[in-house]
Each structure stands twice: as structure tokens, then as C-alpha cells.
Amino acid sequence: MQIDHAFLSHALNAxxxxxxxxxxxxxxxxxxxRIRTYGIAGDEVRASELMIGVHSDGDRLRAYDAIGARQLIEEITEGVADLPARERREALTRAKRSEISTLMPVSYDSAGRMVLPPLLRDLAGIGDTALFLGVDTYFEIWNPLKAREALSDDPMLVRMIDFYLGQRS
Known part of the structure; x- marks a missing residue:
């Protein structure tokens, strides 16, 4: 499924x-x-819910809406489609376990406030600020200092993070 509405932008929130x-x-x-354009029956109920899990690198969180979660499952399934049946089942199970089982449903209210579960905050090292980065079909949630270090090869992102951190001090 091709989705035209990407998560773009960035923010640093307390x-x-x-x-x-x-x-x-x-x-x-x-x-x-995305829910209004691509949703199926039941998606509208989850319009204020995200599926948030630890990124496979372990240094940040990734957040999907209902449409993005569906896309992720399709991508995983397509990624193993060419394997023989037995290998496909095993690879599909491993991939879904790795990518899907870390996701937790997190709702946000009409003002956009959500509670990041303590486990997710701990695993991603998120303290009193969270850096949000749009990455097309999902968005990432970082500890801004970890993001600055991990993304140090991208000078523009480093400048952006430094700007946000400067605004907080």
C-alpha cells in the first residue's frame, strides 16, 4: 500500500x-x-492511538499510527515472500517478533498529550525532553542528546538539535 501523507517535521517537547x-x-x-484517507472500519476508533516501540537500534522509539502499523506488517510479509514456505514462516515469525512485538498502544487526548510508558522511556533513555523526528511512514522519539550523538554525521540535524536545546536552556 502506497501512502502519500508522510510524517514530516520535528519538535522538542518537555x-x-x-x-x-x-x-x-x-x-x-x-x-x-491518514486515517480519514486510508482507514478501514475500526481505524477511526484508533485515530488518537499510536503504536510505539523501541527501534531495532535500541537508541530511540518509533511510533506508528494504525495505517503505518498496517504498512509495517505488509512490508515485513513482502520482505520474505520469495522464500520457500518453511523458511518464509520462520523468517516472518522472527521479523514480526522483532518489529511488532515491541510495539505498545499509547493513546493521546484531544490536546495531543500522551503518557510514554516507563519501560519505553527507560529503554530509549528519554528524560525530561523528547525529540520528535518525522521519518515518512512513522516518527521517531529520541532523547535529544542521544540523537545528537547518533546523527552526528548530519550537520543540519545537529544544528537543529542544538537550536532546540539552546532554546531550553
């Missing part, structure tokens, strides 16, 4: 002691547009 953080308004608008 995380309170209970793990509450606001999903950037541009990302909420994209979720709403």
Missing part, C-alpha cells in the same frame, strides 16, 4: 515526571489525514 508529553500537532494532523 516530558514531565509522569512521562506525559505532547505529540507535535503536525504529527497529529498527519494521523488524522
Amino acid at each position: 516530558v514531565d515526571a509522569k512521562g506525559r508529553v505532547s505529540v507535535p500537532s503536525s504529527f497529529r494532523a498527519t494521523v488524522d489525514l
Whole structure:
């Protein structure tokens, strides 16, 4: 399934002691547009829910809306389609376990506030700020200092992160 409405943009938002953080308004608008455009029965119920899990690199979170989660499953399935049946089943199970089983449903309210589960915050090292980066079919949630280090080969992203961090001090 080709989706034309990508998660674009970025933001640095405060995380309170209970793990509450606001999903950037541009990302909420994209979720709403994608659900209205590509949703199937039942997706509209999940229009204010994200599936959030640890990225395979272990240094950030990735967040999918209902459409993105469906795309991810399709991509995983297509990725093993050429294998013989037995190998395909095993590879599909491994891939889904790796990519899907870390996802947790997280709802946000009408103002965009959500509570990042403590496990996810801990695994990604997210403290009192969260950096949101749009990555097409999903968006990432980073500890901004980890993002600065991991993305150090991209000077523009480093400058952007430094700007946001400078605004916070």
C-alpha cells in the first residue's frame, strides 16, 4: 500500500515526571489525514492511538499510527515472500517478533498529550525532553542528546538539535 501523507517535521517537547508529553500537532494532523484517507472500519476508533516501540537500534522509539502499523506488517510479509514456505514462516515469525512485538498502544487526548510508558522511556533513555523526528511512514522519539550523538554525521540535524536545546536552556 502506497501512502502519500508522510510524517514530516520535528519538535522538542518537555516530558514531565509522569512521562506525559505532547505529540507535535503536525504529527497529529498527519494521523488524522491518514486515517480519514486510508482507514478501514475500526481505524477511526484508533485515530488518537499510536503504536510505539523501541527501534531495532535500541537508541530511540518509533511510533506508528494504525495505517503505518498496517504498512509495517505488509512490508515485513513482502520482505520474505520469495522464500520457500518453511523458511518464509520462520523468517516472518522472527521479523514480526522483532518489529511488532515491541510495539505498545499509547493513546493521546484531544490536546495531543500522551503518557510514554516507563519501560519505553527507560529503554530509549528519554528524560525530561523528547525529540520528535518525522521519518515518512512513522516518527521517531529520541532523547535529544542521544540523537545528537547518533546523527552526528548530519550537520543540519545537529544544528537543529542544538537550536532546540539552546532554546531550553
